[in-house]
Amino acid sequence: MKHPRKPPEQRLFDPRTFEDETTWKTLNTHDPGIFKDEDCYYSFSTDAMYREEERPPFRGGVQVRRSKDLIDWEWIGHAFDGVPKQAKEWTGADGLWAPDVIKINDTYLLYYCTSRFGTRQSFIGVASALSPEGPWTDLGEVIKTAEGDDLEVNAIDPNVLFDKDGRLWMAYGSFFGGIYILELDQQTGKPLAGETGTLLARRDRNVRDGAIEGPYIVYHPQFDYYYLFVSYDSLFTNYNVRVARSRTITGPYTDYLGQSMTDTQHAEPSRIGVKLMGGYRFSSGAGWLAPGHNSVLQDNGVYYMVHHAREEMKKSCFHLHVREISWTEEGWPLVSPERYAGEPLRIVSPSEIPGDWEWIVHDPDADAIVDAIPLSLFLDGSISGPKEGQSWRVADQEMMELRLSDHRFGGGESGKLWSCRGSIKPAWDWENERAALVFTGLTENGISLWGKQIRNLEA
Incomplete structure (x- = not known):
């Protein structure tokens, strides 16, 4: 099986559920x-x-x-x-x-x-x-x-x-x-x-x-x-x-x-x-x-x-x-950026990775919810953005390495290239109710970075 199945419904706030504990699930x-x-x-x-x-x-x-x-x-x-x-x-x-x-x-x-x-x-x-x-x-x-x-x-x-x-x-x-x-x-x-x-x-x-x-x-x-x-x-x-x-x-x-x-x-x-x-x-x-x-x-x-x-x-x-x-x-x-949904263990092909992605930086100084930042990955290994040299590559099976420049991603000085290495896997996109690829990694400064593919290049 290549993609995870849709998990059982887990309703969010619904006042009808609160009186009956047996309906609570999560x-x-x-x-x-x-x-x-x-x-x-x-x-x-x-x-x-x-x-x-x-x-x-x-x-x-x-x-x-x-x-x-x-x-x-x-x-x-x-x-x-x-x-x-x-x-x-x-x-x-x-x-x-x-x-x-x-x-x-x-x-x-x-x-x-x-x-x-x-x-x-x-x-x-x-x-x-x-x-x-x-x-x-x-x-x-x-x-x-x-x-x-x-x-x-x-x-x-x-x-x-x-x-x-x-x-x-x-x-x-x-x-x-x-x-x-x-x-x-x-x-x-x-x-x-x-x-x-x-x-x-x-x-x-x-x-x-x-x-x-x-x-x-x-x-x-x-x-x-x-x-x-x-x-x-x-x-x-x-x-x-x-x-x-x-x-x-x-x-x-x-x-x-x-x-x-x-x-x-x-x-x-x-x-x-x-x-x-x-x-x-x-x-x-x-x-x-x-x-x-x-x-x-x-x-x-x-x-x-x-x-x-x-x-x-x-x-x-x-x-x-x-x-x-x-x-x-x-x-x-x-x-993982997404909750577990029984996704299969498999190696992601490099050809699946290019597309539109969203990225979340878990800034240690953040005092509020962190919003995702859009960045696209292209077939030639480049990444969208104004700075030359941004790139991505599959490093070793499920590991992917990114080179990014924006200081918002924890690199410190604005415009300075820095690296992030982490795992790329299939997952269930709970927000969009579909299968997706996700990335989770650490920057060279030890800051956690999440990514989720919103649209595959071939979609």
């Missing part, structure tokens, strides 16, 4: 964790739903969805009937946030958190089950923090994983004090020692939004790196996904330019961490706002980013997005 998914069990995929997410105000209300404890293909999602229910007792007593909160699931031997462990909004009065707990669909038995506290205590860390946003040596760890934290990691006991699923752990990433809260949250760590055996994904900035406006990597799970984590994720003295703090994606808008269809709080799935050697994003025209409506991850030769992740 709708109302916030802070999604991803977990595969045999031939089923499960999304566990913050139990929030749409309302007109910016902060969504909570209905209970952890939403659970299931899919056979990462495209069509089925509502399963709630993992808990409200907030577990210890967490409720500590925080007084009404809902659970940012769950993560791991399997140890025959037992599934669900890590959840809750907090008094805007404070460090926070609680991470864990529950166990014999099935990812429950029923779940609460095992109580993993770690908690209090407003006004001597700790800097905030006990929310758990991500639990095994390192390459089989040791169990939990990354966690947000806003206050940054992201930490601590080792867990595989028998109890709780910390080995009574400590906060090792600092992995931090931001200066006095600069811009200063927010950092939602850690997720993935180890890639081919490159022998641990990758730390986090989300920056405001949940409702300029939220965006960043990544850095380390040879050891406890860091230090550095970005494409070798900058440390704990550097709070950098002259340009928005430039720390590789910005993989932020809010964007192609010329057709509405844009997506504030994508972030991602998890990552490794499935038979293929990696996927799973995250939420808000509708541009109705930003209190948030959805589950799944995107395939490609990798550069140097081992940096690249995220």
Whole structure:
């Protein structure tokens, strides 16, 4: 099969769907964790739903969805009937946030958190089950923090994983004090020692939004790196996904330019961490706002980013997005410009590439949705534009290299040629409801660039 099939319909804002959870599919998914069990995929997410105000209300404890293909999602229910007792007593909160699931031997462990909004009065707990669909038995506290205590860390946003040596760890934290990691006991699923752990990433809260949250760590055996994904900035406006990597799970984590994720003295703090994606808008269809709080799935050697994003025209409506991850030769992740639709794995012929394209630059300094910029690619390897020397070429199978000049693409000085290398693949164009080619790459300055073919030269 050469082109992807049209995926099932996923309706955007429609008030008729909000009263019936079974119709939600991707709708109302916030802070999604991803977990595969045999031939089923499960999304566990913050139990929030749409309302007109910016902060969504909570209905209970952890939403659970299931899919056979990462495209069509089925509502399963709630993992808990409200907030577990210890967490409720500590925080007084009404809902659970940012769950993560791991399997140890025959037992599934669900890590959840809750907090008094805007404070460090926070609680991470864990529950166990014999099935990812429950029923779940609460095992109580993993770690908690209090407003006004001597700790800097905030006990929310758990991500639990095994390192390459089989040791169990939990990354966690947000806003206050940054992201930490601590080792867990595989028998109890709780910390080995009574400590906060090792600092992995931090931001200066006095600069811009200063927010950092939602850690997720993935180890890639081919490159022998641990990758730390986090989300920056405001949940409702300029939220965006960043990544850095380390040879050891406890860091230090550095970005494409070798900058440390704990550097709070950098002259340009928005430039720390590789910005993989932020809010964007192609010329057709509405844009997506504030994508972030991602998890990552490794499935038979293929990696996927799973995250939420808000509708541009109705930003209190948030959805589950799944995107395939490609990798550069140097081992940096690249995220597809389009959501996954079961597209076939195949090599794109150079003759398919010429045509009209749109390009999105995920500028680390961008505070709003980024609009696509039109540039055409021609048969002779040239690219439209006023500057001589702009070009494209297929570098190696699915890899394409661009030479561009416009400073808007992250090249710095206007008119100076710079290069971008990345992956070109078939995808489903969700905005135009048709098959298309897409490109995702990094510039020589470590800035993420997306491209989508709007019209083939032969069309």
